Amino acid sequence: MNPTKTDMPTGLNHPISQIRGTLEKATRIMVVSHIDPDGDALGTQLAFGSYLKSLGKEVHLVRDSGIPDKYRFLPGVDKIVQANSLPKDISFDTGLVLECPSLKRAGSAAGFLANGLQIVNIDHHQDSAEYGTVNWIDTKASSVGEMAYEYFQATDFDIDSDVATCLYTAILTDTGRFRYASTTSRTMTIAGNLIAHGADPRVICDFVYYDMKAPTMILTGRVLNSIEYHHDGRVCILTLTADMLAESGADESDSDGLVDFTLFTKGVTTGALLKEIDADTTKVSLRSCNGVNVAEIAAKFGGGGHFNAAGCRVPLSLDKAKQEILKLLRDANGQSN
Numbered sequence: 119m120n121p122t123k124t125d126m127p128t129g130l131n132h133p134i135s136q137i138r139g140t141l142e143k144a145t146r147i148m149v150v151s152h153i154d155p156d157g158d159a160l161g162t163q164l165a166f167g168s169y170l171k172s173l174g175k176e177v178h179l180v181r182d183s184g185i186p187d188k189y190r191f192l193p194g195v196d197k198i199v200q201a202n203s204l205p206k207d208i209s210f211d212t213g214l215v216l217e218c219p220s221l222k223r224a225g226s227a228a229g230f231l232a233n234g235l236q237i238v239n240i241d242h243h244q245d246s247a248e249y250g251t252v253n254w255i256d257t258k259a260s261s262v263g264e265m266a267y268e269y270f271q272a273t274d275f276d277i278d279s280d281v282a283t284c285l286y287t288a289i290l291t292d293t294g295r296f297r298y299a300s301t302t303s304r305t306m307t308i309a310g311n312l313i314a315h316g317a318d319p320r321v322i323c324d325f326v327y328y329d330m331k332a333p334t335m336i337l338t339g340r341v342l343n344s345i346e347y348h349h350d351g352r353v354c355i356l357t358l359t360a361d362m363l364a365e366s367g368a369d370e371s372d373s374d375g376l377v378d379f380t381l382f383t384k385g386v387t388t389g390a391l392l393k394e395i396d397a398d399t400t401k402v403s404l405r406s407c408n409g410v411n412v413a414e415i416a417a418k419f420g421g422g423g424h425f426n427a428a429g430c431r432v433p434l435s436l437d438k439a440k441q442e443i444l445k446l447l448r449d450a451n452g453q454s455n
């Protein structure tokens with residue numbers, strides 16, 4: 119049991135109390151999340167939008183980038199407008215910034231957050247900066263969706279089935295379908311409560327993960343067909359050539375998540391997906407599930423990421439990049455054993 123997660127955080131000094139105070143005083147609020155939004159970004163943005171409307175506030179849900187097709191089912195998602203469609207002279211007194219370690223992550227929406235606004239910053243990223251007037255950063259939370267649930271519980275907001283759907287989607291996607299180490303018993307309790315409030319786990323999971331376009335499935339098949347094992351079966355390599363993209367009719371963005379397959383084989387501890395960009399450029403996504411720090415490997419080519427998930431662009435042809443990456447993965451695995 120983790121007391122900080124099970125006790126309802128309602129003390130006066132808790133950020134929830136300060137955030138409540140700030141939002142209740144607000145008049146015109148912009149709610150924003152990060153560029154290239156994911157399920158946590160969109161789900162929590164919509165949930166807080168409903169909450170603020172219930173308080174009678176003027177609420178503007180604003181985004182930088184497009185909304186991925188798989189999140190089109192989220193109730194009210196069309197009400198999140200692109201920052202460049204807002205009147206240039208509109209002014210907000212309060213900005214609620216979700217899931218952004220820095221204001222820069224809000225992309226073009228960040229331009230509306232200057233000039234003495236009250237900024238409420240709610241995030242769970244390790245590298246989150248305290249740029250807000252009020253900051254609530256809980257790096258142990260699986261998702262901002264989980265934090266939003268805590269907030270709504272503490273403030274007695276009545277979660278309806280639309281809000282429950284949004285928060286369930288946020289938690290489902292940010293925990294990798296309740297798989298990552300950030301998934302706690304509290305996470306599951308909250309997910310269960312959201313189902314009780316009307317979130318449908320089957321429908322939501324199908325929309326997000328099992329509703330792929332045919333070209334994406336065909337591309338997945340081609341890429342899996344390229345599978346190679348190296349270094350006594352500890353390293354798995356997948357390849358995506360320009361021809362595979364053309365033949366399947368898919369876009370490069372349809373290859374999102376394919377790198378995850380590199381770690382699905384027994385005995386494999388590190389994996390790479392190599393994407394041919396042109397004759398001299400290869401995009402490399404790296405994964406590990408042991409002590410190999412793939413961010414270090416990506417950094418050798420000017421890339422970056424996390425210990426177990428990173429990426430870079432290698433200025434070499436696909437075949438040469440593969441040899442180079444295999445060498446680095448062999449050395450890295452040698453060090454960790």
Ligand SMILES: [Mn+2]
Nearest residue numbers: 158261262292
């Ligand atoms: Mn998140």
